Amino acid sequence: MATTEIQIIQNVEALNQTIWQIQQKQASIGFVPTMGALHEGHLSLVRASRQQCDVTIVSIFVNPTQFAPNEDLDQYPRPIENDLQLLQKEGVDWVFMPEPSEVYPQGCSTSVNPPAVAQRLEGESRPTHFAGVATVVLKLLNMTQCDVAFFGQKDYQQALVIQHMVRDLNLATKIEVCPIVRDHDGLALSSRNVFLTADERASALCLFRTLNETAAMIAEGETDGRVIMAHMTQSLIEGGVTETDYAVIADARTLELLEDVRRPAVLLVAAKVGDTRLIDNCVIT
Numbered sequence: 231m232a233t234t235e236i237q238i239i240q241n242v243e244a245l246n247q248t249i250w251q252i253q254q255k256q257a258s259i260g261f262v263p264t265m266g267a268l269h270e271g272h273l274s275l276v277r278a279s280r281q282q283c284d285v286t287i288v289s290i291f292v293n294p295t296q297f298a299p300n301e302d303l304d305q306y307p308r309p310i311e312n313d314l315q316l317l318q319k320e321g322v323d324w325v326f327m328p329e330p331s332e333v334y335p336q337g338c339s340t341s342v343n344p345p346a347v348a349q350r351l352e353g354e355s356r357p358t359h360f361a362g363v364a365t366v367v368l369k370l371l372n373m374t375q376c377d378v379a380f381f382g383q384k385d386y387q388q389a390l391v392i393q394h395m396v397r398d399l400n401l402a403t404k405i406e407v408c409p410i411v412r413d414h415d416g417l418a419l420s421s422r423n424v425f426l427t428a429d430e431r432a433s434a435l436c437l438f439r440t441l442n443e444t445a446a447m448i449a450e451g452e453t454d455g456r457v458i459m460a461h462m463t464q465s466l467i468e469g470g471v472t473e474t475d476y477a478v479i480a481d482a483r484t485l486e487l488l489e490d491v492r493r494p495a496v497l498l499v500a501a502k503v504g505d506t507r508l509i510d511n512c513v514i515t
């Protein structure tokens with residue numbers, strides 16, 4: 231339990247001052263970017279940061295530029311009081327909670343052209359998404375001057391996009407990717423799970439089941455990518471998803487789809503259950 235009050239910062243100027251003070255003490259800065267509606271998945275990143283770094287900054291910012299006009303920006307859950315309580319309990323030092331106009335002031339027109347790995351999968355389903363993600367993450371890394379930034383494997387492709395951006399643009403920040411945190415029955419924790427009805431939540435379990443069954447199939451010797459992907463798609467349909475965006479086996483580093491399984495590979499699924507779009511993945515080593 232933290233003893234000091236969590237400090238809330240809402241503008242970039244105040245953040246700059248805080249960062250300057252931290253740097254005077256030569257303390258290392260860990261940073262956890264989030265969109266809020268925090269759960270144990272987010273908190274696992276906070277704990278990793280608290281373990282590795284002297285000071286931890288969490289951002290809560292529902293980034294408008296990564297949502298397409300037809301997506302759920304307005305409906306995105308924002309239980310801010312609860313989020314702050316959770317972060318206080320974890321002993322987080324600072325929360326950065328800017329308004330969109332603070333991150334994108336009038337006249338701001340520069341953006342990141344995301345790396346090639348952004349074009350597949352999520353990039354096909356959500357063509358403008360990763361440009362928004364890469365731009366806001368680059369801005370936040372610059373604003374926080376963090377030594378280490380923590381991301382979840384839950385958003386597998388996002389973590390790759392960030393890693394490639396950091397490499398390609400010679401950023402000094404170290405990127406840590408932490409394991410997926412799941413509910414007791416295997417459902418990957420997500421801020422969007424609150425949208426699921428009880429029946430939909432039961433159907434949503436088929437994402438995890440599909441990944442597990444497919445990993446077992448591969449462990450038993452299946453190497454044909456087309457057979458594997460057909461199985462994944464069929465398993466999701468039988469599990470009751472409304473619509474599948476993708477259900478694939480891909481090279482774990484490039485996300486190139488695999489006709490013959492070679493390792494490391496990753497199984498990735500994105501599907502709608504009711505109106506809620508869910509993603510999950512499993513690395514095959």
Ligand code: AMP
Binds near residue numbers: 270275381411412420
């Ligand atoms: P979000 O608030 O959805 O933008 O997520 C913020 C960070 O938390 C991202 O790096 C996500 O990958 C990570 N995250 C979200 N859900 C989980 C989870 N179930 N396990 C681990 N990390 C997660």
